[in-house]
Amino acid sequence: MNPIRYERRRYTTGQSPIEKLERLSSHLGGPAIFIKRDDQLGLTVGGNKTRKLEYLVADALRQGADTLITCGAVQSNHCRLTLAAAVREGLKCQLVLTEPADGYHPQASGNHLLFHLLGAEKIEVIPADGDMQLVMEKLAQELASKGRKAYLIPVGGSNELGSLGYMACAEEIEQQAWETGTAYDYVVTATGSGGTQAGLLAGFMARQSNTKVIGVNVSRDRAAQESKVLDLLRSTAGMVGLQGEIRAESVVCEDRYVGPGYAVPTAEMVEAVKLVAQTEGILLDPVYTGKAMAGLIGLIREGRFAKDDHILFLHTGGSPALYTVPQLFIPES
Ligand SMILES: *Cc1c(COP(=O)(O)O)cnc(C)c1O
Numbered sequence: 001m002n003p004i005r006y007e008r009r010r011y012t013t014g015q016s017p018i019e020k021l022e023r024l025s026s027h028l029g030g031p032a033i034f035i036k037r038d039d040q041l042g043l044t045v046g047g048n049k050t051r052k053l054e055y056l057v058a059d060a061l062r063q064g065a066d067t068l069i070t071c072g073a074v075q076s077n078h079c080r081l082t083l084a085a086a087v088r089e090g091l092k093c094q095l096v097l098t099e100p101a102d103g104y105h106p107q108a109s110g111n112h113l114l115f116h117l118l119g120a121e122k123i124e125v126i127p128a129d130g131d132m133q134l135v136m137e138k139l140a141q142e143l144a145s146k147g148r149k150a151y152l153i154p155v156g157g158s159n160e161l162g163s164l165g166y167m168a169c170a171e172e173i174e175q176q177a178w179e180t181g182t183a184y185d186y187v188v189t190a191t192g193s194g195g196t197q198a199g200l201l202a203g204f205m206a207r208q209s210n211t212k213v214i215g216v217n218v219s220r221d222r223a224a225q226e227s228k229v230l231d232l233l234r235s236t237a238g239m240v241g242l243q244g245e246i247r248a249e250s251v252v253c254e255d256r257y258v259g260p261g262y263a264v265p266t267a268e269m270v271e272a273v274k275l276v277a278q279t280e281g282i283l284l285d286p287v288y289t290g291k292a293m294a295g296l297i298g299l300i301r302e303g304r305f306a307k308d309d310h311i312l313f314l315h316t317g318g319s320p321a322l323y324t325v326p327q328l329f330i331p332e333s
Helices: 022-028 049-062 077-089 111-117 132-145 160-180 195-206 222-240 267-280 289-301 319-324
Strands: 018-020 032-036 067-073 092-098 122-126 150-152 186-191 212-217 252-254 310-314
Touching: 018 160, 022 032, 022 267, 022 289, 049 077, 049 150, 049 160, 067 077, 067 132, 077 092, 077 111, 077 319, 092 132, 111 319, 122 132, 132 150, 160 195, 160 222, 186 195, 186 289, 195 212, 195 222, 212 222, 212 289, 222 252, 267 289, 289 310
Parallel strands: 032 310, 067 092, 067 150, 092 122, 186 212, 186 310, 212 252
Antiparallel strands: 018 032
């Protein structure tokens, strides 16, 4: 592979820790479970978008942008972190949000509260089926007419440049595996816009690692998610000049833990979030990592892994959304 020539900003000091989840592993009676704490990455409250933004924002700065524009759900972790990166770099940031099924509540908590606290220059809410890309382009044109320069970041930061952040993460995992003498058989992660899974796969390929990646869907069916991730894996590998054949079978997604839809709670998610809080004191989130952990627990229970496998669960962040759903976790009196 060609050396990676892409510029990178740094928002985290050192590596994110890998911890062994002794109590959770023994509770489940399956393989040894470890967790990679990407919820402790830099920028406000951390999470996986921080790694993608290291490359995306470097590109924005190189192009001379003064404003980042991105889009997502009202509780988007990606919007929160893009805004946090903008604050850190002295840039402005505008957000395009899609209206949730139960309507837009201007006083909504969680990430939405942080959009205001971190000082988004503009928050534009559009209907759920609206064209986010089109609205972002319109905002960029408005800025251009005032002599400003916007840089557009797609949903979830999932393009080839964003995926480089998770190629770098795969490299980091390989280093940590080497240092501690623990090889990981599987990485299990939530998969949504796909950049995390595609980047990890590209990074493990670049290292000729045997580590497999299982994506647990938070939306979409299996075939749709696998082809989304495969497309991004191919284009990322093409961009960095990765040698070797990309096998479609290397992209594995599980769609049995989505439930009724994106961000719609499931009983398995609630069980998983409680279990990890009460065995390990670690906070997951209701939209991504709660469903991903429900997937890991389900796969362990159905015997997908060998007892001596080492499983690395990627904690991709998202805990601010926990505070928007107290009714799921506080027993009725
Ligand atoms: C965005 C997000 C994901 C999904 O990552 P993708 O790269 O979009 O697949 C997982 N977990 C959290 C907390 C996220 O915010």
